[in-house]
Amino acid sequence: MASTKKLLICDDSLLIRMQLKDFISSCNYTFDIIEAKDGEEAYKLYQQEQPDLVFLDVVMPKLDGIACLQLIREFDQDAKVVMLTSVGTKEIVKEALKAGAVDFMQKPWQKDALIHVIEKYIPCEVDFDA
Amino acid sequence: MLSQYFGSFLLNKGYIERDVLNDLLSQEKQARVKIGVLAVSSGLLTADQVEEIHYIQKTKDKRFGEIAVERGYLANGALETLLLEQKSSQIELSQLLVDEGIVDLHTLEKAINEYKQESKLSDAQFRAIEGGNIEKLVEAFVNMPNSAYQQEYIDYISLFLRNIIRFIDSSPIFEVEERYITGGDDVAVQQNIQGMFNLETYIVFPVNVYVAFAGRFAEMRITEKDELADASVTEFLNLHNGIYVVNMSEKRKNMELLPPKTLIGADVNADSNSIVCSIDTDIGKLQLVLTPYI
Numbered sequence: 001m002a003s004t005k006k007l008l009i010c011d012d013s014l015l016i017r018m019q020l021k022d023f024i025s026s027c028n029y030t031f032d033i034i035e036a037k038d039g040e041e042a043y044k045l046y047q048q049e050q051p052d053l054v055f056l057d058v059v060m061p062k063l064d065g066i067a068c069l070q071l072i073r074e075f076d077q078d079a080k081v082v083m084l085t086s087v088g089t090k091e092i093v094k095e096a097l098k099a100g101a102v103d104f105m106q107k108p109w110q111k112d113a114l115i116h117v118i119e120k121y122i123p124c125e126v127d128f129d130a
Numbered sequence: 131m132l133s134q135y136f137g138s139f140l141l142n143k144g145y146i147e148r149d150v151l152n153d154l155l156s157q158e159k160q161a162r163v164k165i166g167v168l169a170v171s172s173g174l175l176t177a178d179q180v181e182e183i184h185y186i187q188k189t190k191d192k193r194f195g196e197i198a199v200e201r202g203y204l205a206n207g208a209l210e211t212l213l214l215e216q217k218s219s220q221i222e223l224s225q226l227l228v229d230e231g232i233v234d235l236h237t238l239e240k241a242i243n244e245y246k247q248e249s250k251l252s253d254a255q256f257r258a259i260e261g262g263n264i265e266k267l268v269e270a271f272v273n274m275p276n277s278a279y280q281q282e283y284i285d286y287i288s289l290f291l292r293n294i295i296r297f298i299d300s301s302p303i304f305e306v307e308e309r310y311i312t313g314g315d316d317v318a319v320q321q322n323i324q325g326m327f328n329l330e331t332y333i334v335f336p337v338n339v340y341v342a343f344a345g346r347f348a349e350m351r352i353t354e355k356d357e358l359a360d361a362s363v364t365e366f367l368n369l370h371n372g373i374y375v376v377n378m379s380e381k382r383k384n385m386e387l388l389p390p391k392t393l394i395g396a397d398v399n400a401d402s403n404s405i406v407c408s409i410d411t412d413i414g415k416l417q418l419v420l421t422p423y424i
Contacts, residue, residue, distance in 0.1 A: 087386075088189070
């Protein structure tokens, strides 16, 4: 049996972490969801847990999302990191994609788009008996 | 939007009592027909298309009709028809004032003339504001600091009002304050924007308004000022500033955001260069404070 997939949510806003976690759980996905509130914490957790997918904010204290993404990609070239931010300027999108983000989502996130991204990078993780 | 401002003027001049004004504004709000509803009921858009446009409006600072046309859901002609239909179905504050017998036509005319004179509005500005042009309203009422970035301030405050309308209350009353005054239990959120010019942005609230605002934005039950309330209010400011930075970037003006934080009202940095606006919503009054820094 395959091991449970892990999803890391990194945002300095408790509200965003809570809303994402609640929504993902309500869709009956069986992931282990881990949380970080800044880039430093996210990088440490990534090294420990090596999650299958990361949602990463850009504007954060201690270590911002782009710098964190660069560290994660240095550690793991195959890391799947989706940027989730309110600052969707062309410059930041370009910078994130150049640093190795696999996708970019604008806040406030849309449920359909979030499901689409999850299923693109972590296929078939719904527990139909839940 | 003019209704709220004109209403506030009538209140200050003693033409009308606050309870009566609130009642009339709430009647006006209820009678206001949403363009999305009109479009669905006339078969021009599907409910899914309207929901998609509403979502886009939360991430991009654009009008409903503009997005519908860009996406190819509505032709320009169809949009114009809808806008006309929307306007003709609106009951304006001035109409309600007369219908309810609060003022007669002559008093209304006198009040409107006084209003135009005192606010130094030209007829063209008056018509632009009446047509819902928030930029014109901000431009006419806010005394901008002596700065090279006046247009950027106008854009900022106009967007702030639109985001209050989008996320918090569809009929805010907007006023410009002479200076920043804080009450004992005020709390605030702050986020700095830096780049082509540097700005400290603050929203200040009495604590009960802060909690209500947090609940309204998060669409959750929030009953006290806790970590979740802080996260909700800072996220509103972050989202608003994010849209502003994107708008600026589209005009090739590069700016970036620093992480937001919470503080107490007394710690807000306001000086003679600050712009202070108060916004009265159905959950209470808040202040927007903008302080430039080097």
